[in-house]
Amino acid sequence: MYDIKHEAKGLVTHGNSACAGCGLELIMRKTMEVVGPDTIIVIPPGCAAMFSGFGKEGGLKIAGCQMNLENTAACASGIRAALNAQGNTHTTVLGFAGDGGTLDIGLQSLSGMFERGDRVMYVCYDNEAYMNTGVQGSSATPASASTTTTPGGKTSQKKDLMMIAMAHRIPYAATASLQNLNDLKKKLEKAKNANGPSLVHVHTPCPTGWRFNPALSIELARAAVRTGAWILYEYENGKITINNKLTELAEIDTYIGKQGRFKHLNAEQKTELGKQIKDNYFTYTSMLERMSIH
Amino acid sequence: MEKQQEQPMKMLKKRNVLGPVATDFTAANTGNWRIERPEVDYSRCSKCRTCERYCPTNVIEIRPDDQECVYINFDYCKGCGICTNVCPRQCIQLIPEVR
Amino acid sequence: MAYVMLDGNMAAAEAIKLARVKVISAYPITPQSSVPEMLADFVNEGKMDAQYVRVESEHSALSVATTAAMAGSRAATATASNGLALMHEVLGMTAGNRVPIVMPVVNRGIAAPWTLWCEHGDSMCERDMGWLQFYSQNVQEILDLILMAYRVCEDARVLLPAMVCLDGFFLSHSMQKVDVPDQTLVDEFIGEFKNKNTYLDPNDPMFLCDLTGNEEYTEMRYQQKVALDAVPKVVEEVFAEFNKKFGRSYKIVEGYQTEDADAVLVALGSMCGTAKYVVNKMRKEGKKVGLVKVTMFRPFPLSHIKKAIGNAPVVGVFDRSTGLGSLGGPVWNEVAAAMRRSNCEIYPYIGGIGGRDVTVENLEGIFNELLDLKDGKKAENTTWFDLKGNPMEIRQVYQNV
Numbered sequence: 001m002y003d004i005k006h007e008a009k010g011l012v013t014h015g016n017s018a019c020a021g022c023g024l025e026l027i028m029r030k031t032m033e034v035v036g037p038d039t040i041i042v043i044p045p046g047c048a049a050m051f052s053g054f055g056k057e058g059g060l061k062i063a064g065c066q067m068n069l070e071n072t073a074a075c076a077s078g079i080r081a082a083l084n085a086q087g088n089t090h091t092t093v094l095g096f097a098g099d100g101g102t103l104d105i106g107l108q109s110l111s112g113m114f115e116r117g118d119r120v121m122y123v124c125y126d127n128e129a130y131m132n133t134g135v136q137g138s139s140a141t142p143a144s145a146s147t148t149t150t151p152g153g154k155t156s157q158k159k160d161l162m163m164i165a166m167a168h169r170i171p172y173a174a175t176a177s178l179q180n181l182n183d184l185k186k187k188l189e190k191a192k193n194a195n196g197p198s199l200v201h202v203h204t205p206c207p208t209g210w211r212f213n214p215a216l217s218i219e220l221a222r223a224a225v226r227t228g229a230w231i232l233y234e235y236e237n238g239k240i241t242i243n244n245k246l247t248e249l250a251e252i253d254t255y256i257g258k259q260g261r262f263k264h265l266n267a268e269q270k271t272e273l274g275k276q277i278k279d280n281y282f283t284y285t286s287m288l289e290r291m292s293i294h
Numbered sequence: 295m296e297k298q299q300e301q302p303m304k305m306l307k308k309r310n311v312l313g314p315v316a317t318d319f320t321a322a323n324t325g326n327w328r329i330e331r332p333e334v335d336y337s338r339c340s341k342c343r344t345c346e347r348y349c350p351t352n353v354i355e356i357r358p359d360d361q362e363c364v365y366i367n368f369d370y371c372k373g374c375g376i377c378t379n380v381c382p383r384q385c386i387q388l389i390p391e392v393r
Numbered sequence: 394m395a396y397v398m399l400d401g402n403m404a405a406a407e408a409i410k411l412a413r414v415k416v417i418s419a420y421p422i423t424p425q426s427s428v429p430e431m432l433a434d435f436v437n438e439g440k441m442d443a444q445y446v447r448v449e450s451e452h453s454a455l456s457v458a459t460t461a462a463m464a465g466s467r468a469a470t471a472t473a474s475n476g477l478a479l480m481h482e483v484l485g486m487t488a489g490n491r492v493p494i495v496m497p498v499v500n501r502g503i504a505a506p507w508t509l510w511c512e513h514g515d516s517m518c519e520r521d522m523g524w525l526q527f528y529s530q531n532v533q534e535i536l537d538l539i540l541m542a543y544r545v546c547e548d549a550r551v552l553l554p555a556m557v558c559l560d561g562f563f564l565s566h567s568m569q570k571v572d573v574p575d576q577t578l579v580d581e582f583i584g585e586f587k588n589k590n591t592y593l594d595p596n597d598p599m600f601l602c603d604l605t606g607n608e609e610y611t612e613m614r615y616q617q618k619v620a621l622d623a624v625p626k627v628v629e630e631v632f633a634e635f636n637k638k639f640g641r642s643y644k645i646v647e648g649y650q651t652e653d654a655d656a657v658l659v660a661l662g663s664m665c666g667t668a669k670y671v672v673n674k675m676r677k678e679g680k681k682v683g684l685v686k687v688t689m690f691r692p693f694p695l696s697h698i699k700k701a702i703g704n705a706p707v708v709g710v711f712d713r714s715t716g717l718g719s720l721g722g723p724v725w726n727e728v729a730a731a732m733r734r735s736n737c738e739i740y741p742y743i744g745g746i747g748g749r750d751v752t753v754e755n756l757e758g759i760f761n762e763l764l765d766l767k768d769g770k771k772a773e774n775t776t777w778f779d780l781k782g783n784p785m786e787i788r789q790v791y792q793n794v
Contacts, residue, residue, distance in 0.1 A: 001306075001597050001598055001599070002316075002317060002318060002319040002598060002599065003317060003318045003319065004318075004319045005318050005319060005320045005321075006319065006320055006321035008319070008321065008352075009352055009355075010352060012352070013319065013320065013321045013322075014321050014324075014351050014352060014353055014367065014369070014370040015320075015321030015322040015323060015324045015325075015351075015369070015370045016321075016322065016324070016351070017322055017324065018350070020327060020372035020373060020374035020375075021350065021372075021374035021375070021376055022350055022374075023350075025350040025351065026348065026349075026350040029350070029352055037595060037598075038595045039595065040464065040593050040595060042460070049603070049604065052316065052600055052602075052603040052604065053316030053600050053603040053604070054316075054603060054604050054606065055316070055603070055604070055605060055606050055608075055609060056315075056316055056317050056318050057316060057318050057320040058316030058317070058318060058319055058320070058599075058600040058603060059319075059320075059321075060319075060600060061319055061598065062595065062598050063593045063594055063595050063597075063598035063599065063600070064593070064598075064600045064601070065460065065463060065490075065593060065600065065601035065602050066600070066601070066602045066603050066604075067456060067459075067460065067483075067486060067602065068452075068456070068482055068483060068486060070452065071452060071453060071456035071483065073453075074448060074452070074453035074456035074457050074460075075456045075457070075459070075460040076460075077446055077448075077453075077456075077457050077460075078416065078418065078446070078456060078457035078458060078459065078460030078461040078463075078464070078468070079460045079461065079463070079464045079593060081416045081418075081444040081446050081457060081461050081466070081468075082415070082416055082444075082460070082461040082462070082463075082464035082465055082466035082468070083464060084444050085415040085416055085443065085444045085461075085466045086415075086465060086466065091595050108449055108450060108453075109448075109449065109450070109452070109453045109456070111449065112448055112449030112450070112453055115449070116446065116447060116448075118446075178348075181347055181348070207374075213375070214374040214375060214376070215374060215375030215376055215378055215379040215388070216379060217350075217374070217376055217379075218348055218376055218379060218380050219379055219380075311590055311591050311599075312491050312552065312590050312591075312613075312616045312620075313489060313490050313491045313590065313591060313601075313602075313613060313616065314489065314490070314601070314602050314603060314604075314605045314613060315591045315599050315600065315601050315602070315603070316599065316600035316603045317599055
């Protein structure tokens with residue numbers, strides 16, 4: 001067991017080297033509040049690995065391991081299988097990975113875990129690029145966003161993780177945001193209690209990678225939802241619920257205008273991007289509504 | 295700067311383990327990072343706990359009975375300013391850090 | 394104890410069942426596929442009380458087995474060829490985290506060129522990943538070596554994973570008479586699985602495999618080296634106990650007719666059966682040849698090899714993999730390094746790859762060449778001894794541009 005060198009209010013250290021204003025740090029805390037100590041976590045290399053620790057110093061009070069970038073879901077499955085073999089049904093097995101480790105290199109093992117129906121709770125903190133290696137574009141990077149490997153702005157759209165998850169007909173999947181912590185925690189709770197694989201895909205503002213003032217992390221999470229850039233919905237036993245049904249969307253500039261990753265866009269391009277995001281919000285939500293009629 | 299809390303572990307026997315493993319629960323002194331610090335106007339605080347809930351480092355504690363009702367552990371506060379931004383009464387602001 | 398007819402894959406599956414593995418992760422690949430098939434049947438028929446995780450790749454197969462063992466259950470998977478190559482990254486995780494898994498590897502070459510057939514190139518590529526490697530001569534050895542590998546790997550002095558290698562098709566699909574030991578005896582021999590080092594347990598939490606700095610990395614690698622150094626002694630103890638319990642004797646390196654030999658051949662795997670036949674045949678003709686059969690290749694058993702080779706003046710090393718770009722095959726490299734202070738000449742032989750049979754004629758040719766080299770009748774050896782025709786002119790295409 002851990003030698004507790006420093007006290008902490010919860011299961012997560014207070015002094016963690018996540019950047020100031022890091023959205024992931026808050027997600028990790030809220031996740032730990034929900035799952036509690038009877039949990040085994042799998043974290044791949046990436047920003048969340050700061051919570052794995054360095055040398056003998058760890059940042060979490062729970063059991064866990066840091067395996068490869070592409071096998072978070074498979075490693076979680078292995079732990080679940082061992083617990084099943086031991087008759088342990090109470091321990092939560094949690095995969096906690098970023099967008100690169102989930103939507104890119106980890107997608108295959110995630111799909112395998114979903115398809116087998118292994119009881120694993122999976123949280124994807126989506127900061128929309130490979131932040132830990134220095135802001136390289138991922139398949140979760142939104143269109144037009146500039147990263148070190150998409151310096152002129154990404155030309156393709158963001159990959160849709162929820163649709164992939166739903167295609168596996170897992171018991172529970174949801175998108176979430178830091179804008180509403182009660183909603184986030186409620187979804188984490190449902191994911192924890194799901195009778196099979198579950199996914200919580202959390203939009204994760206990253207001051208370093210998105211290039212904004214760290215004080216604005218929550219404001220931008222909120223703006224993403226209000227502008228329709230991030231759509232909050234749940235898929236629960238086949239039923240879809242849109243959590244933020246909006247008739248009118250906030251001005252796109254309240255979201256993209258505050259981020260350096262969209263700074264290269266001129267006024268016209270920004271308007272065009274705003275239009276795309278708006279159109280997508282309404283077509284996507286109406287598609288979700290049609291999908292939820294069974 | 296407040297002194298970091300250090301609590302000795304109850305005296306269990308230690309054994310050697312092989313390979314990479316984190317065995318200590320520790321905290322880095324992230325308070326050192328700060329170039330600005332949050333300052334609270336306690337008179338305007340409604341004790342709504344929004345700052346407490348949104349602090350990424352979980353170092354804010356509302357102490358409703360105290361006059362200085364917003365306690366911030368500056369050992370770890372990185373000075374990100376999220377509290378200043380989420381406060382509905384805007385009663386927290388960042389001021390330059392002096393050491 | 395009962396004699397039954399089993400092929401190599403069936404023997405591997407039988408050994409995994411006898412070891413009371415609790416988590417099986419399975420992904421098919423030729424020629425390993427019947428291993429996961431049989432394990433699925435065992436679980437389905439209630440002959441085995443295990444979780445069967447049907448994964449989507451070999452990468453996940455080893456990931457599942459590794460973390461299942463970290464979480465406290467004996468776990469197994471099996472693979473071959475490109476599947477083992479896909480596992481490469483995870484092999485390091487298993488060994489570096491000191492997870493004692495035993496994995497049958499059905500040897501098959503790695504593409505390209507695509508081949509379905511036997512070659513040691515797949516496991517030889519992984520020889521430096523910190524796993525133990527055993528090579529089987531026949532089907533009985535597969536079963537026995539897997540059982541013994543569990544004991545070795547789970548020994549507190551070792552705590553490392555092992556590959557038990559079996560030649561694709563030559564062993565995996567060859568039916569042989571096998572003595573399958575009683576479950577009770579195997580239970581006594583292997584015992585219950587228990588994590589002796591680190592583990593994943595919510596009641597005793599620790600975080601495995603976090604980032605290691607340069608002030609500790611070398612030391613952790615050294616810990617692995619120390620464990621590998623301890624292996625030969627542990628293996629000898631386990632072999633001796635196995636012999637006592639099950640009546641079959643094993644050696645890390647077996648010298649066969651080597652004491653007075655003018656020429657010896659170092660080999661591993663199924664070809665050792667043929668090689669022993671050839672040695673017997675040539676001895677009858679008055680030719681003093683011998684075989685050094687390497688059962689454990691990793692860790693490389695230096696003193697055992699030196700002892701088995703003895704004073705033989707010429708040594709041939711038969712690699713069933715190419716060691717492309719190297720001075721010779723991987724086994725030759727190691728033997729040459731081991732014998733560097735001896736007076737013998739060590740010649741590399743590369744063949745039997747991509748499923749090409751290693752014939753009596755091949756081996757007789759090699760032995761005769763080694764004797765000629767010893768007598769000065771030849772100056773150079775034929776490293777690629779089983780080439781056919783002109784390898785540079787085996788395919789022609791019409792040029793359309």
